[in-house]
Amino acid sequence: GQQLNQSPQSMFIQEGEDVSMNCTSSSIFNTWLWYKQDPGEGPVLLIALYKAGELTSNGRLTAQFGITRKDSFLNISASIPSDVGIYFCAQRSYNTDKLIFGTGTRLQVFP
Amino acid sequence: EPEVTQTPSHQVTQMGQEVILRCVPISNHLYFYWYRQILGQKVEFLVSFYNNEISEKSEIFDDQFSVERPDGSNFTLKIRSTKLEDSAMYFCASYGTGYEQYFGPGTRLTVT
Numbered sequence: 001g002q003q004l005n006q007s008p009q010s011m012f013i014q015e016g017e018d019v020s021m022n023c024t025s026s027s028i029f030n031t032w033l034w035y036k037q038d039p040g041e042g043p044v045l046l047i048a049l050y051k052a053g054e055l056t057s058n059g060r061l062t063a064q065f066g067i068t069r070k071d072s073f074l075n076i077s078a079s080i081p082s083d084v085g086i087y088f089c090a091q092r093s094y095n096t097d098k099l100i101f102g103t104g105t106r107l108q109v110f111p
Numbered sequence: 112e113p114e115v116t117q118t119p120s121h122q123v124t125q126m127g128q129e130v131i132l133r134c135v136p137i138s139n140h141l142y143f144y145w146y147r148q149i150l151g152q153k154v155e156f157l158v159s160f161y162n163n164e165i166s167e168k169s170e171i172f173d174d175q176f177s178v179e180r181p182d183g184s185n186f187t188l189k190i191r192s193t194k195l196e197d198s199a200m201y202f203c204a205s206y207g208t209g210y211e212q213y214f215g216p217g218t219r220l221t222v223t
Contacts, residue, residue, distance in 0.1 A: 041216055096166070
């Protein structure tokens with residue numbers, strides 16, 4: 001089945017640092033989605049990517065759809081304490097509408 | 112801003128009991144989902160629902176699970192006879208157009 005592997009598994013950074021995380025897929029897909037999950041909450045969509053090579057920003061967040069269509073990265077610039085949470089990549093299955101989530105990257109930001 | 116709501120936020124039940132988890136999707140959405148997240152793990156798809164029927168279900172969604180949209184507003188997930196391993200966060204999601212599924216805040220189910 002489809003698998004999405006994220007790295008790193010966790011990150012511990014200081015406030016103000018930039019963060020980079022990535023996601024790789026065993027298959028080729030047409031979309032990449034990045035979600036953030038705060039503790040005890042549901043996932044919230046951050047960025048959606050629909051085309052290979054696409055680079056999209058949302059405030060301090062930037063994500064790119066890899067040219068091979070098997071990977072994507074998410075960058076966070078100048079991290080702040082509220083960036084703490086788990087970041088999941090996700091893909092929409094080709095022939096159905098379900099989302100397949102990655103393994104997650106847990107981000108901790110220290111002041 | 113419209114949002115998906117879920118009740119209850121936390122449900123504790125004894126093994127073998129039936130539970131019903133409730134969701135109110137965003138009002139003009141047509142596609143509805145349930146996902147599950149066991150503590151510390153990734154979010155897993157359970158079932159999708161469109162036009163009053165299940166469009167896809169995962170192997171987790173066995174005969175103990177059922178979904179219903181009883182009144183055009185609520186979307187429910189029923190677990191007929193809960194097991195310890197059903198303990199997890201259950202998320203409802205919906206979407207109308209595009210690829211953006213909006214998730215509710217979740218129901219934490221604890222089976223003792």
